[in-house]
Amino acid sequence: MHRRLTAPGALAAASVLLAIPASAASGSPGAPGIGDPYYPAYGNGGYDVSHYDLRLKYRPATDELEGTATILAKTTQDLSRFDLDFLLDVSEVRVDGAVAAFATSGEHELVVTPKKTLAEGAQVTVVVRYRGVPSSKQAYGFTSWHRTPDGGVGANEPEAAWWWFPSNDHPLDKATYDVSVQVPDGTQALSNGTLQSTSSRAGWTRFNWRSGKPQATYLATLAVGRFDLTTGTTESGIPVVNAYSRDLGDNAGAARASVERTGEIADWLSGYLGPYPFDALGGYVPNTNTGYALETQTRPFYSPRQFAGGSNTSVVVHELAHQWYGDFVSVAGWKDIWLNEGFARYAQWLWSEHEDEGTAREIADYVYASHPADDAFWTVKPGDPGPENQFDIAVYDRGALAVQALRDELGDEAFFAVLKGWPREHAYGNATVSDFVRYAERVSGRQLGALFDAWLFQPSKPAASAARTAAAAKAAAAPAQPKSWKKIAATNDVHAH
Template structure:
């Protein structure tokens, strides 16, 4: 039996109503754009880094006045949205933000602790590349506390400028960004300082120009870099450039105050070590090698800033070998989270032992056993869990020394052929990326063909002095 015309119209109306209701329900169920996360939940620094986007490039314009210590700056950041974003955060500590634009249009922003919450005029769609311009100023302050050997770190005032060494969480004291090693990016850094001072940064020097009594140095790194590895060290420097015997560009800047302060030929040792590590670990991963040696004895430490480690007045041939090994272990292959810090420091310390072995002065096995025998079983040294050393003790000596001992034990277990193949494959496969301890263990087992859980559990994750 056929329906009447009126019945058919009524049925059509009901179908249309049901379809509209379903559409509204689907819209209501859709989450829509949401804020990016504050932090990436790193176990040691939960608020560092930011969620919802991936920064691709930083363009930093820094105008520094050493007389007042005031920094006037502009950051232009290129990023990619990883989800639909109604707002997002950038890390920036204490400095005053004067304006923010997203894709060339003024954006609302508010402070939340050491983060800036930014709300663009229009939501950002997942997969979209966008730009953020932040203008800001103020006097950057270094961080302190127990983390870095009880020293200040970050943006540190010197007699003629600043010494900038930011590991682990001080990059955001002088520029806005996602201040966590898991979010690497390329950089253009332009440093404007009074004529007579030199601004030194990462990568290669693109240009210098002097105008209005100030010199602008433009540095560029085309290889991905973690924020803590960025530097903008400023002062009076004697600069020497050239190439290593192996052909790698080199740039070494030394404070003239330190010219005759010790017997280390920083330029020569840097060139020699870089070439040797390139043979042992694989091709040098960056545009340039070098060093920045500044008169900053208050710091009492050096840091593996990418392409040009920064050295305070405390330095040696062994320290140079350590910081340059970091260019592979820490800079190119960076920790996924900060509890993986032994992948940086244990490897660089072991490289110091390899350097002594290379020079014929000692062996890694002998150096390992000397350190092992020098520490009694009840020494606090053996109570640090190297694979998870905790935030305030993440740079404890055990992270360096017991981390290196772990590698020597691994070398003795699997043999030299497998061990050095492991190091080369590791840095090649994770070049410019991030890695964690569990991945290194898998690589060690795959390349050696051995089951190694017992070794790593004993040396990295168990308190107490292991039996040899």
């Protein structure tokens, strides 16, 4: 997927100092950022969230959202004040039932000062009451809220939560979610996980969604509009809910022909990546004018533009592969983005093999040959691309080449053991590129540092692998374009926000 071309978070000002009550003198403020070098102001220090309970009311005609967020967290220090990442207008904050002082700071910080110091290791309940018009809010010159003709959508990476709920917005702090949304009758509200119940009263319908497995904040989504819903079950027994805006126009058929294969594709991916790790599945296509897709947990977001050229299951493969590589195991820091995008792209190459439209080897040879040594493509380092190149095409295609190089080095048996075993290694947690290298070395019994250095960290074109050289020697000319390439290339917009 994705959006970022610049790194505005790195430009954020530090939170302003607030007066600390005398009773809090023994504590210290939580950091206004979690410590990510790409986005220093994203996330927060001093606490870990375990659960978000979001009770919302949304008016599609005016884009007005009001809500009460109940946040369950555990302090990691003696805490005199702490930050939440949020943009809407707050009317009240309570900490453990007591009214707390609050103020805004920087581009997206809500600074909360409880009446007394919160002791390290304490279980804390924070309640935030708020309202606002998400589409009217910007941070760093952009918005992650998508206004649609019949409602609105919160979906983006690396940030989207600020526009609809207060949070500790970094993948390191995963939590479970209950999202309850009241909307006018005839309108649907979608979120992650399973639909627990619906109820109607006085012209309003409430939808109650639950995500019972740990979920990063950027993977949480809210979509309100008029949708046609389809339901089903995969062969492995996972319930599927898909949703399509009723005004997709010419893209409607292609969108359905692609997303309706979600269950089939998830079952196929489980053969390579292990059992599907969540209890819900699906996808949704709202009527947005964006071009990207996003691996929102259990229910990926797809822009209608992804299907403007006809059906494309390759983009569905990409976003569903992220359910293992990105959602089940999430990045520890945004520089580890290769763990998400390199493997999701490689899953598309495996799907091409499955569809008999070109093997992963043939696609790798084609990509390698398509970029001469002096191409700027090779200057981007997928293992640490920098915030300005976090979603560069090289992170995807050179990243997938690194995966193929690993396959060439290990052979299929060991390679696919690594591919399937890795998600279990850090199940529902976070990991770094270095963690993956160590894991692959442990499982394969080989030293892989030089291979990963060449493919992920050097700003130059690596030497061709022996497998690629042998394949090229058999070819009379440059590698032919695989049949699947146009469909794969059509998904390049998943990272062009």
